[in-house]
Amino acid sequence: MMLTGARVIRTLLLLKKPSVMWSLLFCLLMGPALAQAELTIEITKGNDKAIPVAVVPFAWSGSDLLQEEIAGIIGSDLRLSGQFAPISSKQFLGFPSKADEVFFGDWRLLGASYVLIGRVSEQSGNGYVVNYELFDVLGRRSVLRGEVTGSRDQLRAMAHKISDDVYENITGIPGVFSTRIVYVVAKRHDAKKTDYQLVYADMDGHRAVPILKSNKPILAPSWSPDGKKLAYVSFEAGRPAIYIQELASGERERVTNFPGLNSAPKWSPNGKKLAMVLSKDGNPEIYVLDLASRQLTQVTRHFALDNEPAWMPDGKSLVFTSNRGGSAQLYEVELASGETKRLSFDGKFNARARVFPDGKSMAFIHKGEGEASYNVAIQEMDTGRIRTLTSSPFEDAPDVSPNGRMLIYAAQGDSGVLGIISADGRVSFRLPSSEGDVREPAWSPYRK
Amino acid sequence: MKFIKGVVVGLAVVWLAGCATNDQMGTSGESVIVDVTESEMVETLPLLDPAVQAVLDTGMVEASAEQIAELLEKDSIHFPYDSDRLDDEDIAVLDVQAAYLTSPAGINEKLVIEGHTDERGTRTYNLALGERRAMAVKNYLVLKGVVSSRIEVVSYGFETPINTMHNETAWSENRRAVVVKEG
Known part of the structure; x- marks a missing residue:
């Protein structure tokens, strides 16, 4: 099953259809990420005043499946804070991974106050680099850009680090997602x-x-x-x-x-x-x-x-x-x-x-x-x-x-x-x- | 003693010699074995538990042998919610225990008193509450003459409930101090 998934993704990579590719990747990778958890999160009460944010699945240019779905972890972190309401990726009109692919009008239509995009790439050796950028939709501008690096088994930690940075940029309070x-x-x-x-x-x-x-x-x-x-x-x-x-x-x-x-x-x-x-x-x-x-x-x-x-x-x-x-x-x-x-x-x-x-x-x-x-x-x-x-x-x-x-x-x-x-x-x-x-x-x- | 009323004589002689305090026995003197067919004519009593006898011998407790035996059997003291107070019933149990522990029969016994609570409140509060319950029992025994160094106290708080349900019955069963004799 997983091997088939990997082949599908590679094929799509060749076809260069980013939007379909990334939503598929998202679906395929959420499976193993959840299965690993000993504790699973259930929401018991929500917040209608939470800030709507779109976390776009991060682009991945490597040759195999990424162990962890970075954007999924970030979205879940932001939801856990109670101060953010991540928008379902099913509603997305596009899956930008670069600044010039972000069309503010599309995100405004979805009601998103912020959009987070990113790219994951493999470094020489066993390392990964994640580049991310946060946009203020109403202000139509980039508000935060960053890069985190780490090994394969640090992917979750890297995602939590990005959550901390995003959270602090928007709220002015340091995030606790890496704790x-x-x-x-x-x-x-x-x-x-x-x-x-x-x-x-x-x-x-x-x-x-x-x-x-x-x-x-x-x-x-x-x-x-x-x-x-x-x-x-x-x-x-x-x-x-x-x-x-x-x-x-x-x-x-x-x-x-x-x-x-x-x-x-x-x-x-x-x-x-x-x-x-x-x-x-x-x-x-x-x-x-x-x-x-x-x-x-x-x-x-x-x-x-x-x-x-x-x-x-x-x-x-x-x-x-x-x-x-x-x-x-x-x-x-x-x-x-x-x-x-x-x-x-x-x-x-x-x-x-x-x-x-x-x-x-x-x-x-x-x-x-x-x-x-x-x-x-x-x-x-x-x-x-x-x-x-x-x-x-x-x-x-x-x-x-x-x-x-x-x-x-x-x-x-x-x-x-x-x-x-x-x-x-x-x-x-x-x-x-x-x-x-x-x-x-x-x-x-x-x-x- | 009432169980020798009547005609039992010979059979009882050998058999009861050990505990005989009966005048009839001493005077009857003959050791003839009689075949007693009417068994309803004898009544036997078990020997007193040495612990009960020991308590009786101290003269510290005003209670019948049966009552003492029953109180000695009780190894648990139960408490009200968020309380380490001993009530009259607990005192009756502990008086008998103390009498035994200070008697020649029990003087070498060492004890561990466990303190337990119900599930309500916090685990760390309950750990201290269990300690207080066990200490309340220890302090009373010491007051009654048991040497302090013979008694160890350990609180388990709510960590080892005997009833894992979440209702009044379970809570009252779990709020306890247990006296464990270590010999």
Whole structure:
């Protein structure tokens, strides 16, 4: 089948009928690209204010099938942001791959605000060059031109890089399509046996690879701010302990293994410290570990349960969960003074906060007064105003994208899935897995 | 003891010698084997579980042997939603456990107390809540004289539910602390 497809394309290349050729190429290449994904994206809610954009299938002058369909990946990235609505290529009147082939009138007719075109060519050796150009349809002008290079297995990464550039050019905000996520997949065989994997993937769920396999629970992964390491909780020694794993080498270290709880590690913004929860003295309290000196500083001292630390972007205070007021609520403690104030007042359960990169709001799990479900909510730090973003019954582990525009979270139930939602709540996606119960997502920092 | 009421004599002599505290036994003296055909005339009782006997011997618990046996059997303590509070029923169970663990029969036992929660809330919150539940049980046992170093606590949070359904029944079954004796 694939070989036949390749012959068809080669034949068409000789005939030089670009429009037919590229739509065929598009169709043929989307197949294998989707089949590789472990997580598949389902749109649960759309955005009628999204910017219409036409991503034209990129021209390819090589002799074999391209592994990845660049334009398809870019279109899917832009859709995932919630801020763009890619127009179906079936409506296209032409398939330009060069600036002088772009007829603005045609694109205006389709309602496109922007058109992205590009060409893929093979370099000497095993490399590829992708040239792309973005046009503002109403302004009738080119607004961005660029080139990315890479090897065959970097084609997806190259597509994500173009998505980042396009997104930033139009919105003024850096894109996060080149970022990664980690999450935990649990496969329950029976009451006695469950397999766990910590999985590393592109933020769209593709290129998923396990980086830790265990027959004991894995929880609470946290990225180092340079994106090179992960801290997490693993039960592999029979009880929860905190580990740090270097992604590239897979090498790791057990950081804490005190009696009792060793949980909820969270890397400080400067990467030098790890906030965590320990119950070594009998009760769950927040601590900060200096990674270089290994000096441990106790932050909270309260007979209640203190838990789930999250750093403010300046690294000077921590937001944490405590039930000291009779129910789980969010508090902020300033590290230097120990001064503590309550942040959440609305509802019976507010926990597992993550502060946005600008420090102006936080995402957390919220159960409203008289409500039964646990949902992702965002609270503005200065006004205290809460917005609930989601609606499935048992949600957990919200994490914020490095540009603050999207959130990832786990939706539990008969089978756990991951959800991605725009911070304005307008667009949401589910990333259901074929492989078992998916939970505990963490969004990487920008890739350097 | 009421089970020797009546005419059983000889047969019982050999057979019950070990646990006889009965005056009749001592005085009857003859070791004649009698063929008892009317079996309804005997009533037998199993020997007391040594653990139950040990608890009785401490004099710490005011309960019948049957009640003690039943309480000793219970290895799980259940909790209300988002709570680590022990109620009267739990206290009754733990009093018996503590009596056993401080008795000569149980003094060498080491324990692991597991803390568990239902699925609601966040996994990391539940891990800490499970810890608090297990600690509540440990603290009570220590208060009752069990040496702290004999008890290990481990929380599994919601990671190992016994009922994987999503309803009130499952939630209440999963909100538990389990006392595991390690011998």
